Every structure is written in C-alpha cells, then in structure tokens.
Amino acid sequence: MxxxxxxxxxxxxxxxxxxxxxxxxxxxxxxxxxxxxxxxxxxxxxxxxxxxxxxxxxxxxxxxxGGETISECESSIGNLSNSNIKSILDYSAEGLQNEKSFDKTTEIILSIIKKASVDVRISQAVFKPTGIARFKLLEKVNNNQSLTLNEADEFQRVQIRFAKICDYAAKHNVALMIDAEESWIQNTIDRLVENEMMKHNKTRPLIYNTVQLYRKDRLKYMTEFSKKAFDSGYFAAFKLVRGAYLEKENDRAEDLNYDTPIHTSKRDTDTDFDKAIKFCIDNIDRMAVCIGTHNEDSVRYAVSYMELKNIPKDNKNVYFAQLYGMSDNISYNLAAEGYNVSKYVPYGPVKLxxxxxxxxxxxxxxxxxxxxxxxxxxxxxxxxxxxxx
Ligand SMILES: Cc1cc2nc3c(=O)[nH]c(=O)nc-3n(C[C@H](O)[C@H](O)[C@H](O)COP(=O)(O)OP(=O)(O)OC[C@H]3O[C@@H](n4cnc5c(N)ncnc54)[C@H](O)[C@@H]3O)c2cc1C
Structure with a gap:
C-alpha cells in the first residue's frame, strides 16, 4: 500500500x-x-x-x-523536477479589478503558457477567472440581470480574453485549467469554460473546468456535462477540488436567507469527492482528471481504484496536484511511485x-x-x- x-x-x-x-x-x-x-x-x-x-x-x-517572477521560481521548479514533480505556475495576484490589470494578467497567463510549451518541467497552465474579469460583472451575468451597454462591451472583452488564452494554449498544445470560484459567479465561468472545451477538446483533453465537491450539485453537473461531451464527440476534463470558500458560501446563504449550496457535513463532501474520482477513472479513455487535494484518504482511494481498473500509474489523463508548501509527503511519495504529480507554484508581487x-x-x-x-x-x-x- x-x-x-x-x-x-x-x-x-x-x-x-x-x-x-x-x-x-x-x-x-x-x-x-x-x-x-x-x-x-x-x-x-x-x-x-x-x-x-x-x-x-x-x-x-x-x-x-515560488517567487515574485517566473525567473524567481526557477529553483523551485528545478527542485520539484529533480523529484519527478511537475510545476503549474500560478500567477496569484488578486484584488486588482480594472481593465488595465485584466489585460496585464492576460499577457502574463500567455507568457506562462509559452513557458510551459518549451519547458518539460511544467505540466499545465492555470488561471483564475477573476484575474481577467470583474467579479461584479460575472455576478450580474450569473443572475441573468440585464447589462448596460458599457457592461455588455465589458463582458465581450472578457469573452475575448478567455478565447485568446484558450486559443493560445491550444496552439501551443498546453493543457489549461480554469479555477473555480464563488457559487454566485460560477455559472458564468462554467459557460465560458464549456465553450472553450467544445472548441479545443475534440482530439485531446486540453481545457479543464474545476468542480468543487463541497457543493451539493457539482457531482451531478460534472457527470451530466461529461456525458454530453462524450455524446458530442469531445473530451471532458476536470480538476477535482473540495472547495476553498466554505465559510463565505455558508455566511452568504445565511445572510441572504437561501439554502446553502454547500454540503451539510464534511463526510458528504468526501463521499462526493470519491464518487467524482470513480466517475473520472471509469471514463478515463474519454476524459482527463486532475485530483487536487491534500487529503491522504482521497489519494489512497484514487490510487487503489486505478489499480483495480488496471489503469497504469502514469496514465497521461490522470494527474495528482497539491499546492506548493503543503503536503509534500503526498506529492513526493506519489511521484516516487511513478504517478503523475504537479504542484501549483503560486507567484507574483508580494503585495498582490x-x-x-x-x-x-x-x-x-x-x-x-x-x-x-x-x-x-x-x-x-x-x-x-x-x-x-
Ligand atoms: C491543486 C489544487 C488546486 C485547487 N484549486 C482550487 C480551485 O480552483 N477552487 C477552489 O475553490 N479551491 C481550490 N483548491 C483548494 C481546495 O478546494 C481545498 O480548499 C483544499 O485543497 C482543502 O481540501 P483537501 O481536499 O485538500 O483537504 P481536506 O482537509 O480533506 O478537506 C478540507 C475541505 O473540505 C471541505 N469541508 C470542510 N468542512 C466541511 C463541512 N463541514 N461541510 C462540507 N464540506 C467541508 C472544504 O472544502 C474544505 O476546504 C485547490 C487545491 C489544490 C490542492
């Protein structure tokens, strides 16, 4: 074991x-x-x-x-690579919500993709939608609220940025994961990512959406979307995570008096996480999965289910991922056993x-x-x- x-x-x-x-x-x-x-x-x-x-x-x-710039991340990338762990450079600047910073972040994401295309130590690229789009705008679209003319233009620019990044990843054949965020903007993100998946996942799983299994509805979303993708002849690809905004989600639901979208117990989240792993492994010839967790039981479950289904440890459609500075015992021991493992390596100016x-x-x-x-x-x-x- x-x-x-x-x-x-x-x-x-x-x-x-x-x-x-x-x-x-x-x-x-x-x-x-x-x-x-x-x-x-x-x-x-x-x-x-x-x-x-x-x-x-x-x-x-x-x-x-990893550092403030890509070049400052060099020693982290090199060290991880020496232990057969790939890096996922994650530009983690947050909080700037204006057009100038969205354009700048888009250019930075393109440079990460470029780097990944020529550096075998980097497995995938990633970005956070609110790095290239205004949160409140995503929320308004999510609620089907009518947009002003300016806002409609602004949302068009968001779609252009999304397409630009995904087209660039496709052109350079670099797998790209899009992070999941708060539930009240996630439908908008889903629609944007789904369009890109349809466009770019015809011959291989390239664009990944993220599902947060602490939400009651996301296992269903993932399985139904995947089946639709299989029927339509393109690959589904998902990063599985439990979800990072637990308290914020529950507090908002309580404040605004609606049913929380979050499972009522950690156990239910864990159960859905395992079910999601099982679904992905069962369909691994038609989809790709990145199992993003620091939970040893989840990783053990995934590994044992892969064994049961005779899936090779290094199947190119199964990745395990942890965050830099956390759970090295999982990353390094998995990699030493021959599994595909990546670390998110966050970087950016300290203040951001x-x-x-x-x-x-x-x-x-x-x-x-x-x-x-x-x-x-x-x-x-x-x-x-x-x-x-
Ligand atoms: C590579 C990677 C990428 C990630 N990307 C994203 C992303 O795009 N979006 C995002 O939101 N998060 C992301 N995360 C963070 C992730 O969602 C979790 O917050 C974090 O990994 C902790 O969960 P765990 O599975 O590692 O560990 P565990 O310790 O097993 O689980 C902790 C998690 O369980 C859930 N939980 C805890 N208590 C309860 C409860 N009472 N009821 C229901 N659920 C509960 C919460 O989600 C909590 O974060 C990422 C994590 C990794 C490793």
Whole structure:
C-alpha cells in the first residue's frame, strides 16, 4: 500500500534550515488566534498600503510561493523536477479589478503558457477567472440581470480574453485549467469554460473546468456535462477540488436567507469527492482528471481504484496536484511511485499575493488536522536527520 509517512522521500530536497522555518510557520498558523490577528493586520496593511514585504517575503511568502517572477521560481521548479514533480505556475495576484490589470494578467497567463510549451518541467497552465474579469460583472451575468451597454462591451472583452488564452494554449498544445470560484459567479465561468472545451477538446483533453465537491450539485453537473461531451464527440476534463470558500458560501446563504449550496457535513463532501474520482477513472479513455487535494484518504482511494481498473500509474489523463508548501509527503511519495504529480507554484508581487497567503494561513488553521499533520511530518524528519548525524 502507498505510504505517505516516508519523510526521507518527502523532504529529500529540503535543507535543515528550510525544515526549521517550515516548523516555525506551521506552528504560527496552527494558532487560530494568531492567524486571526495576523490576517486582520495584513488586510489592514493592504488597505493602507503599509509595506510588509520585508516581513512576509522571507517567511510565509517563501514557504507558499515560488517567487515574485517566473525567473524567481526557477529553483523551485528545478527542485520539484529533480523529484519527478511537475510545476503549474500560478500567477496569484488578486484584488486588482480594472481593465488595465485584466489585460496585464492576460499577457502574463500567455507568457506562462509559452513557458510551459518549451519547458518539460511544467505540466499545465492555470488561471483564475477573476484575474481577467470583474467579479461584479460575472455576478450580474450569473443572475441573468440585464447589462448596460458599457457592461455588455465589458463582458465581450472578457469573452475575448478567455478565447485568446484558450486559443493560445491550444496552439501551443498546453493543457489549461480554469479555477473555480464563488457559487454566485460560477455559472458564468462554467459557460465560458464549456465553450472553450467544445472548441479545443475534440482530439485531446486540453481545457479543464474545476468542480468543487463541497457543493451539493457539482457531482451531478460534472457527470451530466461529461456525458454530453462524450455524446458530442469531445473530451471532458476536470480538476477535482473540495472547495476553498466554505465559510463565505455558508455566511452568504445565511445572510441572504437561501439554502446553502454547500454540503451539510464534511463526510458528504468526501463521499462526493470519491464518487467524482470513480466517475473520472471509469471514463478515463474519454476524459482527463486532475485530483487536487491534500487529503491522504482521497489519494489512497484514487490510487487503489486505478489499480483495480488496471489503469497504469502514469496514465497521461490522470494527474495528482497539491499546492506548493503543503503536503509534500503526498506529492513526493506519489511521484516516487511513478504517478503523475504537479504542484501549483503560486507567484507574483508580494503585495498582490497577500490575499492568497491569507487564505492559505486561514485554511491551514481551519482544516482540522492538516497543520498538525504537516508539523508531525516535519518534526519526524528533523528527528530522523538528528539520529543519523
Ligand atoms: C491543486 C489544487 C488546486 C485547487 N484549486 C482550487 C480551485 O480552483 N477552487 C477552489 O475553490 N479551491 C481550490 N483548491 C483548494 C481546495 O478546494 C481545498 O480548499 C483544499 O485543497 C482543502 O481540501 P483537501 O481536499 O485538500 O483537504 P481536506 O482537509 O480533506 O478537506 C478540507 C475541505 O473540505 C471541505 N469541508 C470542510 N468542512 C466541511 C463541512 N463541514 N461541510 C462540507 N464540506 C467541508 C472544504 O472544502 C474544505 O476546504 C485547490 C487545491 C489544490 C490542492
């Protein structure tokens, strides 16, 4: 059975000082009070443009991000590649919601695709729709609200950006994943991604949508959409995740008095996640899947189901993915066993990546067991090295 406890493999390329720093960071994020105060201070610093780079870059940023530019990510990409792990460069600048920044982000995504097309250490490209479109506009389209003439033009520019990025990925034969976001803009994102899938997935699974299995309706969406794709003669492709906006979704549903779209228990989310894996593996000759999780049970389930169905470990349509700085024990041990593994390597200017970092800190605090698991493994590796020396 696949073991995730092998810390010698998991931390093979990590120095002693890296481990010490990682231990310090996970200890910090283990404290909900510290994370709450720290996140509020960082949000305030963003608001008043207080410089925090000197403090953030050598600590939490360097742990969870590859660098501020693609070239700064070079050593992370190289280290991962030495352990047979591919990188997915993820431009993680958030918060800028204007046309200039949307165009700039589009150009950056194109440069990531270009890099992926010539660098075998990079497996896929990715982008977040709100990096190239205004949230409120996506929401208005989602609600079928009528748009002003300006807004209609603005939405047309969003469609053009989407098409430009996907056409470029197709031209360079680089698989492209589109992140999932809040449920009240996700229908708009789905329609945009579905169009691109129909256009570009005829001969291979190239464009991936993302499904968040913490939503009650997404397993059904994924299976029905896939069947439609199979019948129409193109490949379906999905990144499976549990979902990152749990509290925000539940709070909004409560505030606006509608039924939360989120499962009422973690167990239901886990069950749907496994069912989604099963569906994808069962249809793997007609679709591709990227299993994006830090959950060891989900990964074990996927691996055992692949074995049961005699799917080779390195089947090109099955990828496992984790976030940089998290669950190295899963990524490195899976890769050592011959599975396709990628890490999202977030990058971007420190001040624009702060919202991403705050989410990571909050997630690590709220995800029961995740931080203690990371700490336990880091501690184990420190002890193993000490005993050896
Ligand atoms: C490669 C990669 C790409 C990602 N891309 C996206 C993306 O595009 N969009 C996005 O939203 N997220 C994305 N995420 C984040 C992801 O959705 C999860 O937040 C994160 O991975 C934690 O889930 P898990 O499966 O790793 O671990 P677990 O610890 O098993 O699960 C934690 C998750 O379970 C769910 N959950 C927790 N408690 C409950 C509850 N009471 N009821 C119902 N559900 C509950 C929540 O989704 C929570 O985040 C990505 C993650 C990875 C690794």
């Amino acid at each position: 696949l073991q995730f406890e092998n810390t010698k493999v998991a931390f093979a390329d990590k120095s002693n000082s890296y481990l010490k720093k990682a231990k310090f960071i996970f200890r910090m994020v283990a404290s909900p009070r510290l994370v709450k105060v720290g996140s509020s201070l960082l949000r305030f610093a963003i608001l008043i443009r207080f410089p925090v780079k000197w403090m953030v870059k050598p600590t939490i940023f360097s742990h969870f991000c 990546v702060l919202p991403y970092l705050i989410r990571r800190a909050e997630e690590n605090t709220s995800v029961a067991g995740q931080t203690s698991r990371e700490l336990e493994l880091i501690q184990k590796e420190i002890m193993r090295r000490r005993a050896k020396s």
